[in-house]
Amino acid sequence: MKSVCVYCGARNGSNPLHHKQAQVLAAAMVNRNTSLVYGGGNVGLMGVIADEMMRLGGTVTGVIPASLVAREVGHQGLSQLHVVSTMHERKALMADLSDGFIAMPGGFGTLDELFEILTWAQLGFHNKPVGLLNTAGYFDHLLQFIDHAATEGFIGDEHRRMFCVADDPALLLQQMLAMQSASQLTHFSDTPDAGDLR
Incomplete structure (x- = not known):
C-alpha cells in the first residue's frame, strides 16, 4: 500500500491515548514508506497525524472542501492540499488517491x-483493504452493533469480514497488507440487488 487514507476526528477526544496512537500510526506508516491521505484539517486527530507524518519526513496529501477550510483550519504545511467544492468530491478524491483505508476514533464524519x-466495497466499487484502529476499545460497541445487524440478517457474514480490527497501528497495517496480498476482499457484481443497498 503506497498510500492509506485515514479517517479521524476533528477533535482530540477525552482520552490522551488517541493523540498518542495517531502519532504511532504516523510513525508506522512512515516506516513502511506509506503516504497519508486525509481530510486536510489542522485540528484534532487530523492535525496530530498530519503533523507527525510531516515531522518524520512522510508524504501527506490533504483534501478539504473550500467551505471547511476555515472551520477545520486547512493545513498549510502539507506535501499537497487539494481544495474541492463539495464533501462528495472530497470523499471521492480521497478514495481515488488511496490504496487502503483506516478509521481512527472520531465522530459522525468519521x-x-x-x-x-x-458500502462501496460491498457493492464492488473497490477492493481495497479497510481497517479500524480500535484504540482503548473505542469501536467495541460499534462492532457489537455490526455483529447484531449480522445476526438479524441485515449484514452478510462475508460483508462482516470486509474489514480488519486491531488496537496496534503496526499490526493493523500488517493485517491490511495481508488482506490485500491474499485478495481476501470479496468481489461483488457491478449491478447488485436492491437488497444489497440496505
Whole structure:
C-alpha cells in the first residue's frame, strides 16, 4: 500500500491515548514508506497525524472542501492540499488517491466516511483493504452493533469480514497488507440487488 487514507476526528477526544496512537500510526506508516491521505484539517486527530507524518519526513496529501477550510483550519504545511467544492468530491478524491483505508476514533464524519467506503466495497466499487484502529476499545460497541445487524440478517457474514480490527497501528497495517496480498476482499457484481443497498 503506497498510500492509506485515514479517517479521524476533528477533535482530540477525552482520552490522551488517541493523540498518542495517531502519532504511532504516523510513525508506522512512515516506516513502511506509506503516504497519508486525509481530510486536510489542522485540528484534532487530523492535525496530530498530519503533523507527525510531516515531522518524520512522510508524504501527506490533504483534501478539504473550500467551505471547511476555515472551520477545520486547512493545513498549510502539507506535501499537497487539494481544495474541492463539495464533501462528495472530497470523499471521492480521497478514495481515488488511496490504496487502503483506516478509521481512527472520531465522530459522525468519521463514521460516515467509514460506512461509505465499506458500502462501496460491498457493492464492488473497490477492493481495497479497510481497517479500524480500535484504540482503548473505542469501536467495541460499534462492532457489537455490526455483529447484531449480522445476526438479524441485515449484514452478510462475508460483508462482516470486509474489514480488519486491531488496537496496534503496526499490526493493523500488517493485517491490511495481508488482506490485500491474499485478495481476501470479496468481489461483488457491478449491478447488485436492491437488497444489497440496505
